[in-house]
Amino acid sequence: VFKRKKQQRGPPSPPGFPIIGNLHQLGELPHQSLWRLSKQYGPVMFLKLGRVPTVVVSSSETAKQALKIHDLHCCSRPSLAGPRELSYNYLDIAFAPFDDYWKEVKKLCVQELFCPKQVHSIQPIKDEEVKKLIDSVAESSSQKTPVNLSEKFLTLTVGVICKAAFGVSFHGTVLNNDRFDKFINEAFLFLGSFSASDFFPNGGWIVDWLTGLQGRRERSVRDLDAFYEQMFDLHKEEKEKGSEDFVDMLLRFQKEESVLGVGKLTRNHVKAVLMNVLIGAIGTSAITMTWAMTELMRNPRAMKKLQTEIRNQMGNKPMITLDDIEQLHYLKMVVKETWRLHPPAPLLVPREVMSEFEINGYKIQPKTRLYVNVYAIGRDPDIWKDPEMFLPERFIDNNIDVKGQNFELLPFGGGRRLCPAIYMGTSMVEFGLANMLYHFDWILPDGMSVEDIDMEETPGLNVSKKIELQLVPVKYLDH
Numbered sequence: 001v002f003k004r005k006k007q008q009r010g011p012p013s014p015p016g017f018p019i020i021g022n023l024h025q026l027g028e029l030p031h032q033s034l035w036r037l038s039k040q041y042g043p044v045m046f047l048k049l050g051r052v053p054t055v056v057v058s059s060s061e062t063a064k065q066a067l068k069i070h071d072l073h074c075c076s077r078p079s080l081a082g083p084r085e086l087s088y089n090y091l092d093i094a095f096a097p098f099d100d101y102w103k104e105v106k107k108l109c110v111q112e113l114f115c116p117k118q119v120h121s122i123q124p125i126k127d128e129e130v131k132k133l134i135d136s137v138a139e140s141s142s143q144k145t146p147v148n149l150s151e152k153f154l155t156l157t158v159g160v161i162c163k164a165a166f167g168v169s170f171h172g173t174v175l176n177n178d179r180f181d182k183f184i185n186e187a188f189l190f191l192g193s194f195s196a197s198d199f200f201p202n203g204g205w206i207v208d209w210l211t212g213l214q215g216r217r218e219r220s221v222r223d224l225d226a227f228y229e230q231m232f233d234l235h236k237e238e239k240e241k242g243s244e245d246f247v248d249m250l251l252r253f254q255k256e257e258s259v260l261g262v263g264k265l266t267r268n269h270v271k272a273v274l275m276n277v278l279i280g281a282i283g284t285s286a287i288t289m290t291w292a293m294t295e296l297m298r299n300p301r302a303m304k305k306l307q308t309e310i311r312n313q314m315g316n317k318p319m320i321t322l323d324d325i326e327q328l329h330y331l332k333m334v335v336k337e338t339w340r341l342h343p344p345a346p347l348l349v350p351r352e353v354m355s356e357f358e359i360n361g362y363k364i365q366p367k368t369r370l371y372v373n374v375y376a377i378g379r380d381p382d383i384w385k386d387p388e389m390f391l392p393e394r395f396i397d398n399n400i401d402v403k404g405q406n407f408e409l410l411p412f413g414g415g416r417r418l419c420p421a422i423y424m425g426t427s428m429v430e431f432g433l434a435n436m437l438y439h440f441d442w443i444l445p446d447g448m449s450v451e452d453i454d455m456e457e458t459p460g461l462n463v464s465k466k467i468e469l470q471l472v473p474v475k476y477l478d479h
């Protein structure tokens with residue numbers, strides 16, 4: 001009787017199979033499959049993913065309960081094979097369990113690495129990188145050829161982040177864009193893709209070994225390690241004197257033993273944090289800019305309104321500044337609307353429950369893996385009128401922001417695990433978009449109509465547009 005009563009108190013669960021449980025229901029794009037399942041089983045759902053008990057919350061109310069009210073019960077991270085290897089055994093911020101080391105290192109990075117002062121200090125780097133982007137797009141516009149915007153946005157963020165992190169440009173070095181894309185894509189795959197050992201902790205590694213996944217993962221760790229080492233060398237040899245970059249800062253923390261109450265930082269700590277910076281910053285920002293441009297192309301009214309706002313603000317000035325960006329209110333609404341429909345991390349980063357708590361009266365047990373489906377929340381018709389429509393104006397009369405306090409819009413997550421670089425990420429996205437829309441008009445390649453724009457997504461920790469966005473730029477000549 002006791003057993004039955006306890007079971008009754010658990011959240012509703014779709015029926016599963018022995019051994020694999022509900023694994024087969026995840027599909028290629030888990031955030032979408034889980035969204036569909038939540039319509040049937042409700043906003044708190046229990047799944048057995050292989051051996052792992054998992055709870056998915058899919059409404060703003062239940063997200064608030066998890067991320068705010070019960071945050072302290074569930075703000076650890078599960079132990080996963082890819083993240084473990086790429087973070088040198090959890091020496092990073094994003095995948096480290098909730099402990100003293102994580103608390104100290106996150107505080108340090110929030111205060112020094114990702115703070116507004118730092119965002120302002122890297123503005124000259126952004127100006128330089130965006131100028132390269134404008135010049136290369138202008139070349140395509142004179143030849144009337146399409147530009148691969150997914151790739152261009154990635155190049156922009158890689159350029160900015162590498163310079164900000166390592167103090168050196170990697171343009172023209174052995175670490176050219178092609179190779180870097182490959183690194184990043186492989187790393188993303190291993191951080192997000194679910195490997196057998198993540199669901200079958202006792203024997204899954206055999207499957208990973210047999211399928212070759214383990215070998216690929218080890219190669220990816222080796223490649224990235226070699227990359228950090230090369231960048232450290234370049235940093236030592238080439239860096240001009242000047243402002244402190246992320247590596248300078250991390251090396252300074254390494255020397256100041258007293259910075260961390262929990263011990264001295266090693267070279268591997270520095271690499272693990274840099275992994276978070278690279279992976280955290282590059283994909284997310286480029287993905288957002290690409291989706292925003294895609295939605296604007298499908299909504300010419302919003303595109304026109306945004307370009308008019310930017311061009312009125314700029315007059316004939318050649319360079320967009322951070323102060324200009326602050327005046328672009330419609331741009332900010334467009335970015336929020338993009339995040340509502342296309343959150344780059346639609347299931348955030350998985351959490352692990354540390355002690356028992358309840359959501360909607362359902363008991364959640366320690367060691368349960370917890371996903372917050374922010375993709376489902378962004379499309380919830382109880383919160384958003386006409387959720388499938390791209391309508392930036394819906395943000396005019398409300399104060400909904402993305403800082404983790406409005407549980408209907410959570411592109412950066414919330415609670416103790418909130419993304420520490422919201423300002424840095426937002427300003428990167430707004431700056432890149434504003435420049436592309438100020439200097440160019442955009443048309444679809446010959447023979448393509450708005451209905452042909454593809455909206456398919458790629459799987460992974462960060463979900464991007466599957467088919468790269470190709471558009472033809474037309475130079476705006478008023479300045």
Ligand code: HEM
Pocket residue numbers: 093094095106114276277280281282284285288344345348349350411412413414416417418419420421422424425426429
């Ligand atoms: C458009 C830009 C960005 C988006 C949408 C984004 C989104 C996110 C999300 C959803 C999480 C997980 C939150 C959770 O589990 O509740 C996260 C965590 C994190 N992000 Fe970002 N991010 C962005 C930019 C950045 C940048 C620029 C950096 C670093 C330079 C960064 C570094 C991190 C780190 C270190 C964490 C781990 C926090 C923790 O576990 O305590 N992110 N981000």
